[in-house]
Amino acid sequence: MSAVLDLQGVTVRRGTSTIVDSVDWTVSEGERWIVLGPNGAGKTTLLQILAARSHPTAGTVDLLGERLGRVDVFELRPRIGFSSAALADKIPHHESVRDVVVTAAYGVTGRWREEYEELDTEQALALLGAFDVADLAERRYGTLSEGERKRVQIARALMTDPEVLLLDEPAAGLDVAGREELVGALAELAGDEASPVLVVVTHHVEEIPPGFTHLLLLGDGKVEAAGPLEEVLTSENLSRAFGMDLLVAHGGGRWLARAARPAGR
Numbered sequence: 001m002s003a004v005l006d007l008q009g010v011t012v013r014r015g016t017s018t019i020v021d022s023v024d025w026t027v028s029e030g031e032r033w034i035v036l037g038p039n040g041a042g043k044t045t046l047l048q049i050l051a052a053r054s055h056p057t058a059g060t061v062d063l064l065g066e067r068l069g070r071v072d073v074f075e076l077r078p079r080i081g082f083s084s085a086a087l088a089d090k091i092p093h094h095e096s097v098r099d100v101v102v103t104a105a106y107g108v109t110g111r112w113r114e115e116y117e118e119l120d121t122e123q124a125l126a127l128l129g130a131f132d133v134a135d136l137a138e139r140r141y142g143t144l145s146e147g148e149r150k151r152v153q154i155a156r157a158l159m160t161d162p163e164v165l166l167l168d169e170p171a172a173g174l175d176v177a178g179r180e181e182l183v184g185a186l187a188e189l190a191g192d193e194a195s196p197v198l199v200v201v202t203h204h205v206e207e208i209p210p211g212f213t214h215l216l217l218l219g220d221g222k223v224e225a226a227g228p229l230e231e232v233l234t235s236e237n238l239s240r241a242f243g244m245d246l247l248v249a250h251g252g253g254r255w256l257a258r259a260a261r262p263a264g265r
């Protein structure tokens with residue numbers, strides 16, 4: 001299997017702080033990765049690099065066979081679907097849901113825009129359908145619930161038919177029903193061989209969808225453990241990454257974590 005993403009010795013310093021520290025990480029074709037770690041572990045910083053939106057202070061980053069720093073990032077970015085809270089904040093609330101998804105294609109359709117517009121619209125509607133929000137296509141984005149917005153954001157990230165899909169905390173702010181719907185949608189995406197390589201950042205093991213194959217566990221900017229999900233997601237590893245004694249349970253394709261010694265007992 002060829003490397004789709006390859007990071008060697010990746011370090012990010014901001015001022016006097018090292019926020020990502022000597023990260024080595026390879027993601028191959030067909031893999032579905034979770035990036036898990038506590039607040040401030042460096043997850044978002046790392047994802048910004050994978051999205052070709054930020055450069056490391058040191059180390060090498062190969063994205064889809066291109067070396068970051070030597071490639072035109074504007075050519076690379078359409079090949080990488082990306083969704084994050086910061087990007088979502090830029091979506092105008094008055095825009096129709098259909099246009100929120102369609103406009104993601106503009107960077108790649110360019111001069112043949114008119115001819116492509118119809119195809120783009122069909123593609124956007126198909127993606128909205130895949131995430132069960134096709135009936136919202138004519139609604140203004142600002143009128144959607146948080147759960148609906150998250151699914152529209154993922155549809156938008158898939159609009160360029162990317163080779164990699166990066167999602168930064170896609171379930172943040174959702175209630176339990178919204179989370180479960182999203183986890184179900186991501187499980188379907190993970191199970192589809194035609195899907196791009198997936199990398200999903202989360203704080204919560206409960207948000208890991210069935211079908212995900214690998215885990216990068218980050219703690220304080222460093223890789224605590226990385227590899228096949230079932231080998232890496234152990235009570236011992238999670239406790240080390242989060243600095244607390246935690247117990248991990250696994251069943252029915254889902255994961256749970258709780259304190260080994262609940263407070264007050």
Ligand SMILES: Nc1ncnc2c1ncn2[C@@H]1O[C@H](COP(=O)(O)OP(=O)(O)OP(=O)(O)O)[C@@H](O)[C@H]1O
Nearest residue numbers: 014017019037038039040041042043044045046203
């Ligand atoms: N531009 C910056 N200057 C200084 N420190 C920064 C900068 N950007 C991020 N940091 C710090 O780097 C650390 C890692 O931040 P990052 O957002 O990558 O972590 P995270 O794992 O995504 O956290 P969270 O789970 O809370 O979103 C944090 O301590 C943050 O305050």
